Amino acid sequence: MDQNKIKVTICTGTTCYILGGSNYLLLNLSIPEALRERVEISGSPCMGFCQEEGGMEKTPCLKIGEELYTGLSLEEAVKKIIEATSSIEKFAPTPKESSL
Numbered sequence: 723m724d725q726n727k728i729k730v731t732i733c734t735g736t737t738c739y740i741l742g743g744s745n746y747l748l749l750n751l752s753i754p755e756a757l758r759e760r761v762e763i764s765g766s767p768c769m770g771f772c773q774e775e776g777g778m779e780k781t782p783c784l785k786i787g788e789e790l791y792t793g794l795s796l797e798e799a800v801k802k803i804i805e806a807t808s809s810i811e812k813f814a815p816t817p818k819e820s821s822l
């Protein structure tokens with residue numbers, strides 16, 4: 723994985739899909755175009771959270787980096803992704819630093 727990309731993993735399990743996760747299929751188109759190359763979106767089979775006690779409240783779920791988010795709308799997920807990409811830009815080496 724590219725260190726300068728935010729990895730977004732969408733749960734594509736049936737429970738998440740039915741309970742709102744199908745909207746996450748629009749994530750790539752909903753992220754501002756300028757940020758799309760900084761984000762790597764992939765799917766995952768059921769992440770298992772829906773099977774825990776109270777798990778239905780944890781759907782739909784997705785991970786942004788290693789952080790788990792549950793019950794986010796598409797708009798909220800996009801906002802979190804934008805925040806995540808701005809944090810890697812904050813810590814990314816400047817061209818001068820990276821050439822050392």
Ligand code: FES
Pocket residue numbers: 733734735736737738739768769770771772773781782783
């Ligand atoms: S279907 Fe998403 S956690 Fe199970």
